[in-house]
Amino acid sequence: MWLNQRTVDAIRLMAELSARWPKAVKAAELAAITGITFLNVQKTAHALSRAGLIEAERGRYGGLRLVRAADEMKVAEIVRAFEPADCPVNFLAADQSRDPVSRLIFRAHRGFFQPLEETTLADIEPRALAVQPAVRSTKVA
Numbered sequence: 001m002w003l004n005q006r007t008v009d010a011i012r013l014m015a016e017l018s019a020r021w022p023k024a025v026k027a028a029e030l031a032a033i034t035g036i037t038f039l040n041v042q043k044t045a046h047a048l049s050r051a052g053l054i055e056a057e058r059g060r061y062g063g064l065r066l067v068r069a070a071d072e073m074k075v076a077e078i079v080r081a082f083e084p085a086d087c088p089v090n091f092l093a094a095d096q097s098r099d100p101v102s103r104l105i106f107r108a109h110r111g112f113f114q115p116l117e118e119t120t121l122a123d124i125e126p127r128a129l130a131v132q133p134a135v136r137s138t139k140v141a
Contacts, residue, residue, distance in 0.1 A: 024063030
């Protein structure tokens with residue numbers, strides 16, 4: 001299971017916007033920070049805006065910003081906006097099948113998408129990741 005590149009780009013853009021919320025960020029700045037082309041930033045931002053996840057303001061002091069705080073937005077909201085309607089993330093809440101194969105596939109999809117449902121943008125914003133201590137493994141001899 002995987003997500004398309006546009007979905008991954010949208011998650012990256014939203015994470016960057018969350019680090020600067022409530023300030024607006026220019027599309028050109030987002031392109032420079034993320035390495036996503038300016039044209040793809042514009043296309044992705046347009047789709048995010050249509051989905052009601054960001055707002056765009058034109059002009060000298062305009063830019064892109066989240067419509068609400070990062071700790072109130074789940075990564076799954078972004079995924080639902082970009083993945084096709086028949087994508088498993090869109091039916092996770094409706095496990096109605098009695099067929100064992102369908103139930104198995106449903107559980108596999110749920111296992112893949114569950115972390116997206118549980119993770120907020122605040123959990124993955126760049127400054128939050130930079131502050132977290134590195135996890136070290138310890139060996140027992």
